[in-house]
Amino acid sequence: MKFLRLRRTLGLRARVTVAFCIGTFFLAGVMAGVAYALAHNYLLGERESSAKRQAFVDARLVRSELRSPDADVTSFLGTLPSNSESASLVYRRGHWFGSSVLVAPSHLPPDLMNRALAGQAATQRFEQSGTTYLAVAVPLPSVSAVFVQVFSLRELNSTLHILSASLAVAAVVTALAGGLLGAWASRLAVQPLRTVAAAADEIARGNLDTRLQAQDRDLIRLAKAFNAMVDALQARIARDARFASDISHELRSPLTTLSASLAVLERDTSGWRDSQRQALELVKSETASFARLVEDLLEISRVDAGAAETNLEEVFAGEFLCQVAANLCPGVPIDIVGDAGRCVIGVDKRRMERVFANLVQNADRYAGGVVRLGVRRDAHAVRFEVDDAGPGIPPAQRERIFERFARGGHGHRATGTGVGLGLALAWEHVALHRGRIWVEDRPGGGARFVISLPLVGEESDGERVPHAGGAVERVRAGVDRLTRRSHLVGGTRRGDGST
Ligand SMILES: Nc1ncnc2c1ncn2[C@@H]1O[C@H](COP(=O)(O)OP(=O)(O)OP(=O)(O)O)[C@@H](O)[C@H]1O
Ligand SMILES: [Mg+2]
Numbered sequence: 001m002k003f004l005r006l007r008r009t010l011g012l013r014a015r016v017t018v019a020f021c022i023g024t025f026f027l028a029g030v031m032a033g034v035a036y037a038l039a040h041n042y043l044l045g046e047r048e049s050s051a052k053r054q055a056f057v058d059a060r061l062v063r064s065e066l067r068s069p070d071a072d073v074t075s076f077l078g079t080l081p082s083n084s085e086s087a088s089l090v091y092r093r094g095h096w097f098g099s100s101v102l103v104a105p106s107h108l109p110p111d112l113m114n115r116a117l118a119g120q121a122a123t124q125r126f127e128q129s130g131t132t133y134l135a136v137a138v139p140l141p142s143v144s145a146v147f148v149q150v151f152s153l154r155e156l157n158s159t160l161h162i163l164s165a166s167l168a169v170a171a172v173v174t175a176l177a178g179g180l181l182g183a184w185a186s187r188l189a190v191q192p193l194r195t196v197a198a199a200a201d202e203i204a205r206g207n208l209d210t211r212l213q214a215q216d217r218d219l220i221r222l223a224k225a226f227n228a229m230v231d232a233l234q235a236r237i238a239r240d241a242r243f244a245s246d247i248s249h250e251l252r253s254p255l256t257t258l259s260a261s262l263a264v265l266e267r268d269t270s271g272w273r274d275s276q277r278q279a280l281e282l283v284k285s286e287t288a289s290f291a292r293l294v295e296d297l298l299e300i301s302r303v304d305a306g307a308a309e310t311n312l313e314e315v316f317a318g319e320f321l322c323q324v325a326a327n328l329c330p331g332v333p334i335d336i337v338g339d340a341g342r343c344v345i346g347v348d349k350r351r352m353e354r355v356f357a358n359l360v361q362n363a364d365r366y367a368g369g370v371v372r373l374g375v376r377r378d379a380h381a382v383r384f385e386v387d388d389a390g391p392g393i394p395p396a397q398r399e400r401i402f403e404r405f406a407r408g409g410h411g412h413r414a415t416g417t418g419v420g421l422g423l424a425l426a427w428e429h430v431a432l433h434r435g436r437i438w439v440e441d442r443p444g445g446g447a448r449f450v451i452s453l454p455l456v457g458e459e460s461d462g463e464r465v466p467h468a469g470g471a472v473e474r475v476r477a478g479v480d481r482l483t484r485r486s487h488l489v490g491g492t493r494r495g496d497g498s499t
Helices: 002-009 012-067 074-077 112-115 154-206 219-267 274-304 315-330 349-367 424-433 471-489
Strands: 087-090 095-097 124-128 131-140 145-152 312-317 332-338 341-348 372-378 381-388 437-442 447-462 465-466
Touching: 002 471, 012 124, 012 131, 012 145, 012 154, 012 349, 074 087, 074 095, 074 274, 074 341, 112 124, 112 131, 112 145, 131 154, 145 471, 154 219, 219 274, 274 465, 312 315, 312 381, 315 332, 315 341, 315 372, 332 465, 341 349, 349 381, 349 447, 424 437, 424 447
Parallel strands: 332 372
Antiparallel strands: 087 095, 087 145, 124 131, 131 145, 312 341, 341 447, 372 381, 381 447, 437 447, 447 465
């Protein structure tokens, strides 16, 4: 479990780097261990043989001295070549001769002495006060003595310590170098993925013509598969858009005939019974809704097919809102916050009026009518607000209602209300302006539909000051891209303004 959680937390590159680090640390550790063991054995073996050689030479000298009747062993031991790292002792007839500054005779290992007393030369390592010593005992049976030479292994030990520390540092440095190598290798390894991710990103942004160019031999298969997938996707989108558009077109002609026939029938209904007139009214209203549905579908399929044409005009936000209010809901209070009225925006009037018309119609249908129309300025945008005092839209539905054919609890064919295309179309129209539409709570209850359009310029002292060069052109340029993007997002709509 922990491992899986770690896998999820660390990215691929981090995992490869860590794996390289651990792998090289393990290998370097093993090699350092082997190198240390070999060096340890070699140096110790060398030290032991040189100690033995010296002890046997000195033992021979001691034996010659002990053979003379007036031998003074202690003084003779003092003449033997010695230093602070070695000491010589002689055991004879229960007495020890020689003064060792290194170890007292009583601290010599009993096993060593037992073997030497039994006539066998012996070598043994032992610890005394934290220092390791090497003792060589040489039996001298002809003079009934044992010669013992003790060597301190302090120097050898410190050499081995330095060696082990150096090897440990080398292992750590190697592990770090391994980590760097891993980071570099993983960077190279994930490079193709980055390329694919960048291409996928481009496609998601609407550039369906993006394809992968594989220069690398390893990438050829991936690029071929990816490009084939995008080809198929593009073809499918085009086919779907064509299909919806064809159906809508095919429905249009019978609808026109139907409407014309109804108009003819309506001209003279004098001899008709009430029930026949009611039936005619019903057919008329259903035909009108059907015609509107077909028009909406055609509009959407034009956007999907990338054939939506926008006719952007620069207008003052305040003026535009007043016009909309006069056409759609005269008498509704208009709230122009601060200098928002003087902001200039690029709008396709037909499209934006359709958007407002649907919002006003929705407010009438589901929320008792619009109670306020507002416009305020944001950092680089102008926000139009359409407020009602109805039941509001629950947070869970705020994205969904912008999807095609999404109806809340109110909209239902049986009740004669909408089919759920109004807000989806509004979303498309606003996106064509590079704007955003979403719904939020109205302070005091009800829903607030917000349309945010990019700011193009503003009026200052009676003059129109354009904002950062060619904003309308930028909006126009974005239209094409956004149109194509709407293919990809399909039914998914964002109502939170986070497009
Ligand atoms: N102001 C509102 N207050 C409450 N609910 C609303 C409001 N506006 C929209 N809705 C809900 O959102 C749903 C989707 O609205 P939308 O305008 O997309 O479709 P519609 O009005 O049902 O049909 P159409 O607009 O295609 O005739 C509606 O069915 C309704 O439930
Ligand atoms: Mg509607």
